[in-house]
Amino acid sequence: MAERGFPPSEFRTRVTALQARMGVAGIDALLLTTAADVFYVTGFLTRFWESPARPWFVLVPVNGDPVAVIPSIGSELMGQSWVSDIRTWDAPMPGDDGVSLLVATLAEMVPQAGRIGVPMGLETQVRMPLGDYLTVADRLAPRAFVDATDVVQRVREIKSEAEISKIRAACRVADACFARVPEYAGPGARLDQVFRDFQRVLLEEGADWVSYTAGGAGQGGYGDVISPAGPQVLVDGDVLMLDTGAVLDGYFCDFDRNYAIGSVGDEVARAQAALFKATEVAMAAMRPGMVASDVHQILCDSLRQSGATPGGGRLGHGLGITLTEWPSFTPHDQTELRAGMVLTLEPGVEIAPGRILVHEENIVLRERGVELLSARAPEQLPVLR
Amino acid sequence: MAERGFPPSEFRTRVTALQARMGVAGIDALLLTTAADVFYVTGFLTRFWESPARPWFVLVPVNGDPVAVIPSIGSELMGQSWVSDIRTWDAPMPGDDGVSLLVATLAEMVPQAGRIGVPMGLETQVRMPLGDYLTVADRLAPRAFVDATDVVQRVREIKSEAEISKIRAACRVADACFARVPEYAGPGARLDQVFRDFQRVLLEEGADWVSYTAGGAGQGGYGDVISPAGPQVLVDGDVLMLDTGAVLDGYFCDFDRNYAIGSVGDEVARAQAALFKATEVAMAAMRPGMVASDVHQILCDSLRQSGATPGGGRLGHGLGITLTEWPSFTPHDQTELRAGMVLTLEPGVEIAPGRILVHEENIVLRERGVELLSARAPEQLPVLR
Numbered sequence: 001m002a003e004r005g006f007p008p009s010e011f012r013t014r015v016t017a018l019q020a021r022m023g024v025a026g027i028d029a030l031l032l033t034t035a036a037d038v039f040y041v042t043g044f045l046t047r048f049w050e051s052p053a054r055p056w057f058v059l060v061p062v063n064g065d066p067v068a069v070i071p072s073i074g075s076e077l078m079g080q081s082w083v084s085d086i087r088t089w090d091a092p093m094p095g096d097d098g099v100s101l102l103v104a105t106l107a108e109m110v111p112q113a114g115r116i117g118v119p120m121g122l123e124t125q126v127r128m129p130l131g132d133y134l135t136v137a138d139r140l141a142p143r144a145f146v147d148a149t150d151v152v153q154r155v156r157e158i159k160s161e162a163e164i165s166k167i168r169a170a171c172r173v174a175d176a177c178f179a180r181v182p183e184y185a186g187p188g189a190r191l192d193q194v195f196r197d198f199q200r201v202l203l204e205e206g207a208d209w210v211s212y213t214a215g216g217a218g219q220g221g222y223g224d225v226i227s228p229a230g231p232q233v234l235v236d237g238d239v240l241m242l243d244t245g246a247v248l249d250g251y252f253c254d255f256d257r258n259y260a261i262g263s264v265g266d267e268v269a270r271a272q273a274a275l276f277k278a279t280e281v282a283m284a285a286m287r288p289g290m291v292a293s294d295v296h297q298i299l300c301d302s303l304r305q306s307g308a309t310p311g312g313g314r315l316g317h318g319l320g321i322t323l324t325e326w327p328s329f330t331p332h333d334q335t336e337l338r339a340g341m342v343l344t345l346e347p348g349v350e351i352a353p354g355r356i357l358v359h360e361e362n363i364v365l366r367e368r369g370v371e372l373l374s375a376r377a378p379e380q381l382p383v384l385r
Numbered sequence: 386m387a388e389r390g391f392p393p394s395e396f397r398t399r400v401t402a403l404q405a406r407m408g409v410a411g412i413d414a415l416l417l418t419t420a421a422d423v424f425y426v427t428g429f430l431t432r433f434w435e436s437p438a439r440p441w442f443v444l445v446p447v448n449g450d451p452v453a454v455i456p457s458i459g460s461e462l463m464g465q466s467w468v469s470d471i472r473t474w475d476a477p478m479p480g481d482d483g484v485s486l487l488v489a490t491l492a493e494m495v496p497q498a499g500r501i502g503v504p505m506g507l508e509t510q511v512r513m514p515l516g517d518y519l520t521v522a523d524r525l526a527p528r529a530f531v532d533a534t535d536v537v538q539r540v541r542e543i544k545s546e547a548e549i550s551k552i553r554a555a556c557r558v559a560d561a562c563f564a565r566v567p568e569y570a571g572p573g574a575r576l577d578q579v580f581r582d583f584q585r586v587l588l589e590e591g592a593d594w595v596s597y598t599a600g601g602a603g604q605g606g607y608g609d610v611i612s613p614a615g616p617q618v619l620v621d622g623d624v625l626m627l628d629t630g631a632v633l634d635g636y637f638c639d640f641d642r643n644y645a646i647g648s649v650g651d652e653v654a655r656a657q658a659a660l661f662k663a664t665e666v667a668m669a670a671m672r673p674g675m676v677a678s679d680v681h682q683i684l685c686d687s688l689r690q691s692g693a694t695p696g697g698g699r700l701g702h703g704l705g706i707t708l709t710e711w712p713s714f715t716p717h718d719q720t721e722l723r724a725g726m727v728l729t730l731e732p733g734v735e736i737a738p739g740r741i742l743v744h745e746e747n748i749v750l751r752e753r754g755v756e757l758l759s760a761r762a763p764e765q766l767p768v769l770r
Contacts, residue, residue, distance in 0.1 A: 048611035050597045051709040053508050076609035094717050120515035123438050130505035181505045203581045212435045212504050224461035226433040313458050324436040
């Protein structure tokens with residue numbers, strides 16, 4: 001694969017973009033706490049976030065460079081990033097788990113009449129103990145804590161070419177893996193073993209790690225798309241779906257593929273044809289300036305024109321540093337689509353009550369339209385015998 | 386492996402234990418939001434938590450059965466659990482992402498003068514948008530939101546025999562994987578490929594998925610224990626450490642193993658001997674009734690008696706549904722050790738500035754002492770040539 005990480009200029013561009021929006025919003029400093037936001041600003045990449053023991057903080061002032069306020073176990077790795085101001089404490093520390101250090105650092109950075117931005121809206125979480133957050137907010141008064149969801153999401157949702165290259169590379173890993181599904185899946189295979197093999201092959205094809213796999217299998221469709229695999233044995237007439245979020249250099253792909261186990265019914269072929277067509281229609285129609293709900297409408301209209309029943313829920317979403325990002329292709333999301341957004345198109349069809357088929361591609365929106373990042377799914381279901 | 390999941394009786398026992406502590410603490414309902422707490426109470430197991438798009442809520446009333454308030458995408462899977470009261474909304478929903486449904490459900494469950502418990506202390510996070518939490522708290526006033534960290538942690542930290550069996554099974558997967566490291570690691574191997582092979586073999590040995598891998602390699606020790614692998618080539622004199630949190634049926638193991646690449650120096654052998662001995666001493670000494678900081682003291686004393694310099698940070702922690710749980714073997718943690726706790730012992734030695742060696746075992750504390758869950762690490766470093 002290409003070079004790991006990003007040059008400091010990439011991070012400076014990101015921080016400058018955040019600071020421009022902070023200025024407009026009247027925010028003096030951003031308080032970031034999640035793996036994704038910390039990685040976005042600093043390049044700090046580790047699977048250690050899997051441990052919920054310790055909070056991590058990165059502060060972005062409206063002028064100047066970010067400051068990392070982190071557990072000392074991370075100082076070596078953060079020290080390799082472009083961030084030079086790194087302040088540490090011995091976490092986990094009962095009674096004061098970084099609170100005093102965070103308060104002191106924010107007090108330096110933000111005047112008494114100032115505002116501290118925290119992403120606290122839709123699709124956000126504050127990854128620190130709630131009690132500590134409330135203490136920090138109290139001790140920093142009269143400084144105000146305000147919602148910075150829009151600042152972060154509007155910047156992160158536009159990917160640089162360097163980011164797009166990394167997502168494309170992750171998609172290629174999954175493409176190669178999906179091409180090898182016939183090696184281990186077919187009539188008589190156990191679904192839990194298929195899931196293990198699927199992850200094994202993702203690693204063999206170059207994934208750094210596999211943060212997400214899901215799937216389903218059933219006669220004439222599957223019941224849901226988030227369950228772990230059980231000991232179910234694949235039989236003739238099943239549809240098998242495998243879905244992955246494989247990670248390469250900190251960036252995700254997120255798409256699925258469907259397979260026919262032997263002979264599946266005509267209703268599955270019709271659903272597949274409707275999904276394939278709806279995806280084609282959406283890819284041809286999507287342009288910057290639309291809003292997210294337009295894409296939902298386009299997909300649903302096409303599915304209905306094909307005589308299919310659109311599945312509920314969202315029919316696609318943003319993609320990048322996390323498996324799913326905003327916006328969401330639902331009837332409710334009015335986020336403007338802009339060039340540089342990496343997105344999934346994920347139309348679903350309800351074949352019968354409790355039987356669905358879901359199709360997924362990864363794309364980047366360009367000024368002139370859609371560019372595929374995943375290899376286009378086959379028009380007809382591949383058959384595993 | 387043994388049967389998947391748990392019978393409803395296991396969950397009823399857990400809920401009864403939570404409710405007993407809620408009664409003492411004067412808490413009318415618990416609001417749980419994390420993957421671990423939701424899994425603990427309901428058995429709801431999915432990798433879909435990787436998507437940060439949607440919040441999930443499980444409410445435990447002080448009397449009666451839990452109620453799930455969840456995105457509709459989870460209704461099929463939650464419907465297979467023992468929970469019968471499942472309320473759903475179409476997430477993500479701008480403007481009201483489950484807030485009204487959550488408020489209505491809590492208002493039914495908790496009287497106006499009542500108290501709602503939320504884990505908000507050390508090693509906790511509230512996995513929902515902060516803005517929505519503040520809205521929920523405001524709309525439910527005068528009901529009080531209080532810290533329920535102690536309620537949840539004191540119950541979850543004592544594992545049932547069924548849970549211990551699952552953690553032991555996860556440890557056996559890692560044991561089998563560590564035995565196969567000589568197949569792919571040695572002089573000339575690239576560290577990033579070693580990490581991929583390590584994960585591949587964990588899957589081959591039966592892990593459902595691999596949520597955590599870390600490691601390090603360097604001459605006479607490594608620099609840290611949380612970095613991802615780079616293209617570094619292993620050479621004679623390196624110490625290689627591999628660490629994993631492999632998951633089986635929702636439960637983690639978490640231990641590492643060290644290997645000598647060819648000939649390592651005497652200072653490494655001395656560090657290894659000191660770590661091995663300190664672990665032996667701690668395993669022989671640990672008893673219910675001690676506190677967590679006692680174990681830190683025992684490990685440090687033994688290391689110093691061997692002439693070694695104890696590494697900083699915590700020297701072990703709880704283990705189970707997440708890679709790391711409380712308590713922490715630090716000088717500060719006064720949590721009482723009790724029979725049924727599953728723990729890691731993780732002494733580290735600083736061989737030279739920026740050069741460490743870390744040893745780790747997984748254990749369960751019994752009334753009479755320690756039972757190993759991982760196969761004991763070899764007394765001397767295995768040599769890979």
